[in-house]
Amino acid sequence: MxxxxxxxxxxxxxxxxxxxxxxxxxxxxxxxxxxxxxxxxxxxxxxxxxxxxxxxxxxxxxxxxxxxxxxxxxxxxxxxxxxxxxxxxxxxxxxxxxxxxxxxxxxxxxxxxxxAGEAISAFALTEPGSGSDVANTATTAERVVGGWRLTGEKTYISNGGIADLYVIFARTGEAPGARGLSAFLMPADSPGLTIAERIEVIAPHPLATLKLDKVFLPDEALIGESGAGFKLAMSVLDVFRPTVGAAALGMARRALDEALERTQTRRIQGQPLSDLQLVQGHLADMALKVDAAALLVYRAAWAKDMGAPRITREAAMAKLYATEAAQEVIDAALQLHGGDGVRHGVKVEELYRDIRALRIYEGASDVQRVVIARSILG
Known part of the structure; x- marks a missing residue:
């Protein structure tokens, strides 16, 4: 438990x-x-x-x-x-x-x-030439009678291929860079939208590249105001980055539980592994990282729920620390399992694959470091 x-x-x-x-x-x-x-x-x-x-x-x-x-x-x-x-x-x-x-x-x-679980959604922001650099978005949305026509490509889109609708970001050109983006709600059956590639990754989940060939979306598909897409995307990530840290925290807790079970039941030289001081030191470090991650994650979540308009720094700290710490906790748990740790079907081996992407998506770890540094430099 x-x-x-x-x-x-x-x-x-x-x-x-x-x-x-x-x-x-x-x-x-x-x-x-x-x-x-x-x-x-x-x-x-x-x-x-x-x-x-x-x-x-x-x-x-x-x-x-x-x-x-x-x-x-x-x-x-x-x-x-x-x-x-x-x-x-x-x-x-x-x-x-x-x-x-x-x-x-x-x-x-x-x-x-x-x-209600009656439709599946997806967030289509990343492109072949713009991952963390959202301002470099190349997909375009051209104003036409009655709506917009979108052309471009999105990649590494989670739920790509099974989603019923996508929130998609495109350049509408009100200003250069980040100030010229807008967000749209795009049903998966929109003519001109195709799944160009299904992407296989280290811990399998639905992932795809989308191609948009003059996809028409009506005026009511625009989310918020035209040209406010970057601000909208950052507001969404402000909320959801701490939740990435929370997912990493859950994986770290499971790894710690698995390590405790392993070290208390596995015996070496007539005694449980957990009796060895060096093993106890590893377990202590793992527990410390789990609690520190939890404090950062739930501080960020609490601050937002208490009405903070932005939690950019708190969210970045929570995601950065929790995901990096979880990788270390899971690695330690795998090491404590010895050869069984790399055996397919053993939980820590699964966790080792599951955790890796969390240090990349919704802003890679080094991006979070930049965000934190800019916030403290003010």
Missing amino acids: ADQSFLNWPFFEDRHRELASALDEWCAAHLPVDHGDVDAACKGLVAALGAAGFLRHSGAAEGERLDVRSLCLTRETLARHDALADFAFAMQGLGMGAISLFGTPGQREWLERTR
Whole structure:
């Protein structure tokens, strides 16, 4: 049983503790799922999480605000049980984050479907020539009668190929660089949109390259104001970057649990591994990193929920530290498993693959360092 004492920290209210308990019980009964067909697994997870009511935490109903602590607790709990379940939940939130924050009543009809698990969403920002450098976006949206016509390419798009709709960012040209971008809601069946490539990665999940060939979107597809796309994207990432840290935290907690089990049951020279001082030192370092990551993640989430307009520095710190620390905790857990640690089917081997991408997506670790440095240099 993972340590739950952190739920007594002052960051949380009773409703958060109730959510964590209910979700943990659900996870124990339903996870992990078979990852053999990742498309089918993700579709099934979205439907199951929706039916159980947990996807309502992935977005905000009209008149409400996103509860970032609930987002983080949900991602941490799911990731501790099954990283693919965390992915399925996370993309419902990130994919529709722009609609939660800025959507019109008409656009929010899609949000209600994703919160119910009846539709799958995706966030289409990255391009072949612009990953962390969002201002370098090359996809264009040309103004035409009644709407916009989009042309370009997006890549490394999570849920690409299985999503029912995409929030897509394109250059509308109001000004150079970041000030000339806009965001649009694009249904997956839009004529001119094709899946150019399905991408296989170290920890499989639905991922694709999208091509847009003069895709027409009506005026009502524009999210927020024209030219405000960069600000919109950063506002979404402000909310969801701490949740990436939360997912990493869940994986780190699981790795620590696996290491504790291994070192207390595996014997060397007639005594448990956990009796060795050097092993105890590794376990202590792992526990320290887990708690430090949790403090940073839930500080950022709490600050946003308390009404902070931006948590750019707090979010960057949470994502940077939690993902880097989780990589170290998981690596240590694998080492303590010896040869079994690299054996396919052993949990720490799975975690070792699952954690790696979290240090890259939604702003790589070095990007977070730049964000933090700029904030303290002021």
